[in-house]
Amino acid sequence: MNAPVLSQSRCADCPIRHRAVCARCDADELEQLDAIKYYRSYEAGQPVIWSGDQMSFVGSVVTGIASLTQTMEDGRTQMVGLLLPSDFVGRPGREGAAYDVVATTDLVMCCFRKKPFEDLMERTPHIAHRLLEMTLNELDAAREWMLVLGRKTAREKIASLLAIIARRNAALTPGDDTDTAEFDLPLTREAMADYLGLTLETVSRQMSALKRDGVIQLAGKRHVTVPDMTRLLDEAGTDSED
Template sequence: MHDHSVHVQCGDCPIRHRAVCARCETDELSKLEQIKYYRSFQAGQTIIWSGDRMEFVGSVVSGIASLTQTMEDGRRQMVGLLLPSDFVGRPGRPTAAFDVTATTDLVMCCFRKKPFEEMMSTTPHIAQRLLEMMLDELDAAREWMLLLGRKTAREKIASLISIIARRDAALHLRTKTGALAVDLPLTREEMADYLGLTLETVSRQISALKKDGVISLEGNRHVRIPDMDRLMEEAGDDSDGGMLV
C-alpha cells in the first residue's frame, strides 16, 4: 500500500451524494466515521487478489480500478471498471471474487468489514442504498458484457467514452444529455487492452469519431461531446431505452 496519509471530510467528499452513505443522517455518519479510514494506491498496484480474505469494504473516492479474472492457463480477462463512488467488496462474503487493480492513482474510503456488516442490520439507509448500488452494478455488468461482445470496434470506443462521460456527469450532478466534456482517465493502450483491440485500431477509431464530429479532442485525454445522443447512437445504444450507469 502506498502509505501517504489521505484526509477527506465527509462534508467535502466528492462522491458523497452517490456513495453508500448518501442517505445517512448526521448520527449515522458519526457511526461510520468510527469505522472509516482512507487508503491510497498507486497506478498498477493490486488492491485485492481474487480469493483473498476481505477485511474491508468501501468506495472509490477518486481514480479508476479494473476488475479482472485470471483463467487457469494464466490468461486474464478484464470484466469491468470501478469508477468514483463504486463499491468494493461484498458484505457477508468472506473472500474477493475478482482481482481489483488500480488503473490510475486511486483513493478509497474503507470501512472495517465486520462493523460495517453490523451497521447494515441496524441502519436501513445504508442497506437500501447498497441494494440500489448493487442493482446499478448489475446493469453496468450487462452493459460491459455487450461492450466486450457483439459490438464493432467503433461501437466499443464510443461505448467506453459514453460510459465514462455519463458517470462523470452523474458524479458532478450534470445532465447526461446534450453537450458534455470529460477527461478520459485511460491511455489509448489501456483502452486497447480492456476492449480487446489493438492500439492502432483504437487510435484509428478515435480519429474517425473525431473526423465525423462525434467527439473533439484537446490533447490526448480531454474529450468534448457535442451531442450525447449522437455518441449513444454510435455506441449502438438506444438513447431512450439504454442503460444510464
C-alpha cells in the first residue's frame, strides 16, 4: 500500500536544505523544484522501492533512516548501505531501482517526479553539479566502508558506525558544538550486526565495553551521548580531520 502524501512546506524551511540536492539552488530554481515535488511518509519496516522496480520518482530523505539491501540468487540478503537525512534516493536516467530500499525508522522523503526532475537537471547546472558532488561523496564513503568491514576490529567497526551517525546528525544543525554529540541510534543491534558483518553478541559486548570505558553513554538501548568526539574517532581509527 502506498504511504500517505504529506502536506507541502516551503523549501526555505526544510531541515536538510543546506545539504540536499537543492543546496545550491537560487530562489527561481527552488520554485521550479517546488512545482514537481511532493512529500511521502513511510512507517518503519515499510518498503520504499524494491530492486528492479521501475522508479517514478527520485528524492531526498528528510527525516529518518532507510536501508539499502541486496538479495542474492539463493535468497540471502545483505544490507549494503544506509540512507540518512539529505541522502538522495534514485538515479536520474536509470529506469529501475538497483537495491531494495526499506524504511528502518519512520521516514519522510521529499520526492520529485522523475522525468520532470531529469528535464530540470538539463536546464539547471546547480542541481546537476550538486548531484555529481553527492555521488562522488557517496563513492568515497563506500570505499571508506570497505576498509571498515575488511580491516577494522569489531570495536573499531562499532565506533566507526557511531561516529558516522554522530557526524551526520551534527551536520544537520550547523554551528553546534562538535566536541560532544547526542543522538538516538536509528538501528537495532540486530541491524547493526547485519550491517557490520558481526554477531549480535559481539555488537552487544562492544557497545557495553565502549560504555564501560566512558567512550559513550547510553540511556536505554538507543539514546547515545558521546562526551568526547575526538576519543570516539580515535577508537574508530579515524582521522578527526577526515
